[in-house]
Amino acid sequence: MADDPYKTLGISRDATAEDIRAAYRKLAKKHHPDLNPGNKAAEETFKRVSAANELLSDPEKRARFDRGEIDESGAEKAPPRGYRQYAEAAQGERYAGGGFEGENFEDLFANIFEQRGARSPARGRDARYVLDAAFLDAVTGATRRLTLPDGQTLDVKIPPGTADGDVLRLRGRGEPGRAGGPPGDALIEIHVAAHAFFRREGQDMFLDLPVSLHEAVLGAKVTVPTPAGAVAMTLKPHVDSGTELRLRGRGVPAHGALPAGDLYVKLRVVIGPADEKLEAFLKEWRQPGFDPRAGMEGI
Amino acid sequence: MMITFETIRLQIHGLDGEELGRWIGAELVRAEGGFGAWRFTEIDAARIRLIWELRHGLEVEERSLPVVLSLLDQVYDMRRRMLRLNGALGELPEEVRARLLERLEK
Numbered sequence: 001m002a003d004d005p006y007k008t009l010g011i012s013r014d015a016t017a018e019d020i021r022a023a024y025r026k027l028a029k030k031h032h033p034d035l036n037p038g039n040k041a042a043e044e045t046f047k048r049v050s051a052a053n054e055l056l057s058d059p060e061k062r063a064r065f066d067r068g069e070i071d072e073s074g075a076e077k078a079p080p081r082g083y084r085q086y087a088e089a090a091q092g093e094r095y096a097g098g099g100f101e102g103e104n105f106e107d108l109f110a111n112i113f114e115q116r117g118a119r120s121p122a123r124g125r126d127a128r129y130v131l132d133a134a135f136l137d138a139v140t141g142a143t144r145r146l147t148l149p150d151g152q153t154l155d156v157k158i159p160p161g162t163a164d165g166d167v168l169r170l171r172g173r174g175e176p177g178r179a180g181g182p183p184g185d186a187l188i189e190i191h192v193a194a195h196a197f198f199r200r201e202g203q204d205m206f207l208d209l210p211v212s213l214h215e216a217v218l219g220a221k222v223t224v225p226t227p228a229g230a231v232a233m234t235l236k237p238h239v240d241s242g243t244e245l246r247l248r249g250r251g252v253p254a255h256g257a258l259p260a261g262d263l264y265v266k267l268r269v270v271i272g273p274a275d276e277k278l279e280a281f282l283k284e285w286r287q288p289g290f291d292p293r294a295g296m297e298g299i
Numbered sequence: 300m301m302i303t304f305e306t307i308r309l310q311i312h313g314l315d316g317e318e319l320g321r322w323i324g325a326e327l328v329r330a331e332g333g334f335g336a337w338r339f340t341e342i343d344a345a346r347i348r349l350i351w352e353l354r355h356g357l358e359v360e361e362r363s364l365p366v367v368l369s370l371l372d373q374v375y376d377m378r379r380r381m382l383r384l385n386g387a388l389g390e391l392p393e394e395v396r397a398r399l400l401e402r403l404e405k
Contacts, residue, residue: 068310083349086342087375088382094329094342095372 005052005065005072013066017057024053124175124184131156131188135195138162139205139227139252146188156188161203161255164192197225203261205251210270211235213278226250226263233265241269301331301338310344311351321361322350327368 006013009023027049029035036042055074056062064070086092131146141160145153154173162168167189174184199206209224219237223230226247233247244266251261308314316335323330323337328346330337339347350368353359359367388396 066309067312081341081345083342083345084375086345087371088378090379091340091342092375092379094340095346095368096376 003048003052003072005055008048008052009056015056017059020053020056024049024057028053121181122178123181124177126184127174127186129154129186129188130191131158132191132193133158133162135193135198135200136227138164138190138192139198139200141253141255154186158190159255161252161258162190162192163200164190166190198227200252203252203258204264205261206264206266208268209265210268211239213269213271216241216267216269224263224265228253235267239267241267243267301340302344303339304335304337307339307344307347311348313355314347314351319347322347322364325365327364 006015009015009020009027011019011023015023028046031042031046031049033039033043033046051073054061055065055072061070061074065072070076087095127148129146129148131144133142133144137144137158139160141162142158144156144158146156147153154170156168156170158168167187170186170188172183173186176183197207205227207224209222211220211222214220215222215235216239217237219239220235222233222235224233224247228250231247231250233245244264247263247265249260250263252258254260304316304319307319319328319337320334322328327350328339329343330339332338350364353364353367354361388399391399
């Protein structure tokens with residue numbers, strides 16, 4: 001394959017017609033065969049330079065070359081290789097579809113041999129199910145009954161600390177094996193619903209706890225719901241909205257190798273219904289020197 | 300060697316960055332690099348030509364492209380596997396291949 005004519009002439013792809021002429025003249029003078037008698041290399045170079053000039057000095061040919069319609073010798077170029085030639089080669093894996101996920105040659109052959117009547121023992125297929133779990137069931141663990149398409153039921157033990165998308169494997173509860181082969185497994189994907197008050201990140205849990213103005217200013221003993229039941233928590237006087245308190249070990253309970261997580265309680269001061277006495281008091285009340293937005297002026 | 304967006308634009312008249320950006324965003328075609336500074340492999344470039352032909356030659360609507368391409372990908376997955384199978388069968392002894400052929404032609 002010959003060289004890129006732009007490179008041959010030593011010019012850039014956006015060279016003007018004048019650039020091309022100048023580059024050609026300079027190279028032609030240097031490599032002209034009559035000026036380099038007996039120099040085969042010069043003759044070859046001159047031929048390439050002439051061909052490059054012929055192509056690039058014709059605006060129409062140059063445009064067609066730039067679009068890839070003709071090659072550097074001016075010959076029509078075969079259209080680019082079709083997608084199929086790439087897709088069927090090993091590089092086609094780059095766009096492997098999801099349709100055959102987990103299906104390998106073994107499955108393909110199993111089907112072929114089954115059709116041909118060979119009855120060698122084979123393990124049954126895995127069955128896939130989805131089970132919806134309440135938020136707190138997934139946190140503390142629970143047993144839920146799954147009704148299968150064939151009417152049978154399956155008691156699924158959701159272990160403590162199960163996260164949304166976790167897949168449980170029940171050995172031997174998939175489709176029956178063939179010709180004495182073992183049955184497949186049941187794969188159960190757990191979908192955990194959101195909770196109205198709790199959020200979860202790994203082992204830790206988060207809760208927004210509404211407190212009254214009275215409780216926030218004067219302090220109080222408040223009841224906090226946790227996955228393991230309500231606990232009492234003491235609020236010191238004068239806590240602001242947004243204050244985060246940590247109840248150690250009150251998040252997702254310990255399971256496997258993971259220690260129990262914490263429950264982070266974020267206080268949210270709620271003013272409550274309109275109150276004439278409070279309003280009357282606040283009209284007379286000032287906090288000299290206190291600016292809740294101190295430091296925000298420059299923004 | 301990676302192929303630039305500029306090179307692809309020289310091959311496909313009328314392809315603009317916005318349209319190609321949508322295809323990349325929808326994961327119909329893979330690319331490296333950020334918007335407009337993309338780099339493509341040869342199969343990516345061939346796939347862009349294919350999508351262009353589907354979209355503008357065959358007038359497949361843009362919202363139908365994911366389904367069409369997903370089905371095509373599945374066909375090519377299968378064809379790659381069949382080609383591998385074909386290669387494996389080609390290594391079998393002559394008599395086994397003859398029996399296979401005989402059985403398949405029934």
